[in-house]
Amino acid sequence: MPYRILTLSPGSTSTKVAVFEGEQTLMKSNVRHDPVELQGFDAAADQLQYRIDTVLAELAKAGIQLDSIDAFSGYCGGMGPTVGGIFAIDQNVCDHVLSCGMNHPAILGAPILFDFARRTGKPAFAVNQPDTDELEDVARITGYPGIYRKSHVHCLNQKECAIRFAASLGRRYEEVNVIVAHVGGGLSVAAHRKGRMIDTNDVIEGSGPFAPNRSGDVPAKPVVALAFSGSHDRREIDAVIGKAGGLKGLLGTDDALEIDRRIEAGDAWAKLVFEAMAYQTAKAIGAFSVALEGRVDGIVLTGGVSHDEAFTSYVKERVGWIAPVAVYAGDFEMEGAAAGAVRALEGSEAVMTYTGRPSWAGFSFEAAPADVEA
Incomplete structure (x- = not known):
């Protein structure tokens, strides 16, 4: 049964x-x-x-x-x-x-x-x-002392879609290299190598492509200037980074169907912004193919926005040369x-x-490995 x-x-x-x-x-x-x-x-x-x-x-x-x-x-x-x-x-x-x-x-x-x-x-x-958080150490380093990259992505859906893609090849997740882009309210792209997410953007801290309601990567100095200008408080800036930026900030909506209607009606700004999100997604996928040293078995597009054929077609046109692209539209959490x-x-x-000991707690090379018992 x-x-x-x-x-x-x-x-x-x-x-x-x-x-x-x-x-x-x-x-x-x-x-x-x-x-x-x-x-x-x-x-x-x-x-x-x-x-x-x-x-x-x-x-x-x-x-x-x-x-x-x-x-x-x-x-x-x-x-x-x-x-x-x-x-x-x-x-x-x-x-x-x-x-x-x-x-x-x-x-x-x-x-x-x-x-x-x-x-x-x-x-x-x-x-x-x-x-x-399964990032390789080299993926954690930034140029700002004391600030390191961490992993906050749509892990459950990311891995489930990678598992499904591997199965479509007649293989196990631990046997393939896959790049997964989850495009929902937030947008996460991750390089999965033989069962581990070795590099990602961080949807909580605000890195990676901009998303339907998140700002993604933004040049640092203008944000610093804005933070100290006195015209915005921290809550307002955090809101743009985490829930009111991206499509919502640029177009006033994070509804892809509404944006499609605007584009069909001839809204050139809506078309440019929507294509920019797809462009940045494709660019991130290309970058993570480097993390996998070019050995990519497949690229997976998932999340709610992946229902949008204009979005997926734009991405496919730019990354299809790297590896086959599969679409698992929606959420499989x-x-x-x-x-x-x-x-x-x-x-x-x-x-x-579970022991409560983190898989990564900083670069202390004397530290014991994470305490996880199988």
Whole structure:
């Protein structure tokens, strides 16, 4: 019998929950929370029982019993940098994420899943958690002393799409070199070499191509001048970098369909800006082909904007000479979390024990390697 897996992803204003049984999706829901209700919580951690109740209510609507689930898996923020893969969610994971200082509901992923695991006696897993950091040391160096690059990308969807692409070649993820570009609200591009993301941009810190609502790489001195001009405070500048820049800042919208309509109506500025985002994406893919020394088995385009044929065609025209381009439009995070849980249950991928020790904590060559137990 196929395994039945519950997956979830707590967001700032919603909770995604899905149940899969083999290849079948039994239910999939994105519950939007009442802002007034959310305002009643002082901190994200205080929402734990509220979010648990939300998931249980969705299961009840779908007529799915909690004890019918074979394993629980999902988006687990706050774990800090680790290698990619599957971690067993235990009390240590929950204690860490709830005390990590991060005030975002993503930290509730592990505690919710662990609550369900304790109720049912079934396992809970964190699969390719969002702070996964597998960068090679050479990729971390910047020209500014004391500032190093880290990895904050759409890891779960990145790796799931790379796994699917490898399977389309009849190979395993650990056997291929793939460049994946996830283009959603944020935009992450990563070089995957034999099962590890060896180089990426950082969607949290603001590097890489500009995105539908993020600024991406911007010349540093003008930003410094803006920060000290007195005309903008830090919150305003951070907002442009992280949620109000990119297409939204330049065109007033991050809706690709709306931008397509403007382009069709003859809006030359909209066309130039949209092509610039595609151009920067293609340029990043080209740069990461260097990280893989030109040995690239494939390029994958994913994320919501990859539904847009104008965008994908523009990118394909510029990078198709590097390697074949495959499009996996949309978001496969829930499917990726479920697939990881199945691999754990089947024993085809090792399940690691989380220790809280980071996969990278600075350039101290006397430091012991990351403490991860298979």
